[in-house]
Amino acid sequence: MSIVISKADIENMNSRFRATFINSIEGFKSFNLVATRSKAGISNVAPFNSIMHIGSNPPLIGMLIRPETDEHQTLNNIRETKGFTINHVNENILQKAHQTSAKYDSNTSEFEACGLTEQISDHSIAPYVKESNLKYTLTLKEIVPIALNGMNLVIGEIQEVLIGECNIEDDGYVHIDELGTLTCVGVDSYFKVNNITRLPYAKK
Amino acid sequence: MSIVISKADIENMNSRFRATFINSIEGFKSFNLVATRSKAGISNVAPFNSIMHIGSNPPLIGMLIRPETDEHQTLNNIRETKGFTINHVNENILQKAHQTSAKYDSNTSEFEACGLTEQISDHSIAPYVKESNLKYTLTLKEIVPIALNGMNLVIGEIQEVLIGECNIEDDGYVHIDELGTLTCVGVDSYFKVNNITRLPYAKK
Numbered sequence: 001m002s003i004v005i006s007k008a009d010i011e012n013m014n015s016r017f018r019a020t021f022i023n024s025i026e027g028f029k030s031f032n033l034v035a036t037r038s039k040a041g042i043s044n045v046a047p048f049n050s051i052m053h054i055g056s057n058p059p060l061i062g063m064l065i066r067p068e069t070d071e072h073q074t075l076n077n078i079r080e081t082k083g084f085t086i087n088h089v090n091e092n093i094l095q096k097a098h099q100t101s102a103k104y105d106s107n108t109s110e111f112e113a114c115g116l117t118e119q120i121s122d123h124s125i126a127p128y129v130k131e132s133n134l135k136y137t138l139t140l141k142e143i144v145p146i147a148l149n150g151m152n153l154v155i156g157e158i159q160e161v162l163i164g165e166c167n168i169e170d171d172g173y174v175h176i177d178e179l180g181t182l183t184c185v186g187v188d189s190y191f192k193v194n195n196i197t198r199l200p201y202a203k204k
Numbered sequence: 205m206s207i208v209i210s211k212a213d214i215e216n217m218n219s220r221f222r223a224t225f226i227n228s229i230e231g232f233k234s235f236n237l238v239a240t241r242s243k244a245g246i247s248n249v250a251p252f253n254s255i256m257h258i259g260s261n262p263p264l265i266g267m268l269i270r271p272e273t274d275e276h277q278t279l280n281n282i283r284e285t286k287g288f289t290i291n292h293v294n295e296n297i298l299q300k301a302h303q304t305s306a307k308y309d310s311n312t313s314e315f316e317a318c319g320l321t322e323q324i325s326d327h328s329i330a331p332y333v334k335e336s337n338l339k340y341t342l343t344l345k346e347i348v349p350i351a352l353n354g355m356n357l358v359i360g361e362i363q364e365v366l367i368g369e370c371n372i373e374d375d376g377y378v379h380i381d382e383l384g385t386l387t388c389v390g391v392d393s394y395f396k397v398n399n400i401t402r403l404p405y406a407k408k
Contacts, residue, residue: 003372004364005367017376019261021376021377023257024376024378027236027385028232028385052230052256053226053230054268057222057223098403098406103408134229144350151258160209161208162207168207182400183231190402191397193232194398196386196395197393198394200392202302202304204306
């Protein structure tokens with residue numbers, strides 16, 4: 001290996017460098033917009049790269065939300081209304097999706113501020129992102145606190161899935177690359193993908 | 205949208221179809237090999253697609269481990285020894301990495317069975333995967349149980365990072381695409397990436 005980085009090296013990094021470095025080595029992540037709406041009717045949309053598989057029966061999805069602050073509208077709205085949507089990001093809306101990470105005040109809808117379009121859901125108070133090609137609504141099931149650093153793991157159950165034009169295999173596999181879905185490293189580097197292969201179930 | 209899938213549609217899917225479908229719509233994930241060694245000295249290596257960012261100071265990484273069974277060697281070894289390594293997967297070792305998902309018994313090392321090479325770490329009882337171009341050792345910090353379905357969120361602190369030849373920016377960003385690191389959908393579909401852009405910090 002060309003570079004060996006010790007624990008002391010990491011401790012001695014300045015905090016922004018360290019955050020970017022650690023985020024990079026974690027590898028490629030899903031890049032999604034999470035949309036909510038407050039009781040007062042203000043919609044919110046924010047980027048999340050921590051969507052994870054919790055279970056498929058019932059269909060449960062988790063995501064991490066950073067330590068709570070007054071400004072964390074996504075978490076506040078989910079607590080208030082129990083509803084949220086997860087929306088894949090494609091190249092056509094990449095700039096707008098990234099822009100939703102800016103700190104807008106709680107009276108501003110990031111949809112309007114960033115030029116994205118709300119799409120009403122029949123299953124949630126939370127809107128979809130119209131420009132997204134794969135999206136689903138969820139109902140809050142549990143918030144698991146992570147004592148170590150004050151994060152919350154928010155777990156929701158899928159209520160409805162909307163999918164654009166793409167192939168879905170007989171075994172349930174959805175070709176999300178055909179929808180233009182992107183992946184990311186950290187919070188600012190974005191990638192298109194090329195499928196190499198799909199491998200059969202591994203046997204001894 | 206061409207397809208609308210309701211909650212009832214999901215409930216009516218057969219269980220394998222549903223698992224593949226739900227895993228697909230979660231988007232692209234990191235694809236890593238997690239290596240451990242038991243107290244008895246048997247090494248283990250297994251694929252994980254749930255690596256997540258917990259924090260950068262201290263540098264904390266999390267991963268989800270499915271409901272416990274007697275066979276879950278990775279979790280058993282981490283409990284016993286506190287050590288594990290996370291190893292990026294590149295195209296050269298893709299078939300071998302996928303093969304580690306087969307069910308070997310606890311007296312078999314997946315390194316040998318799958319043709320991967322152990323690399324001793326100075327910082328952990330757990331070995332690295334020699335063929336991996338970016339890898340790090342961790343020490344167990346916390347296991348957070350997820351009551352909803354018996355999963356465990358395993359959180360470790362990084363002790364050392366080894367990185368192959370690639371560019372690292374002045375702000376800490378590591379070009380992991382230059383190392384051939386892959387991304388995946390679900391547990392069997394693998395992708396190469398092409399960088400589109402890295403965007404500046406978004407301001408209002």
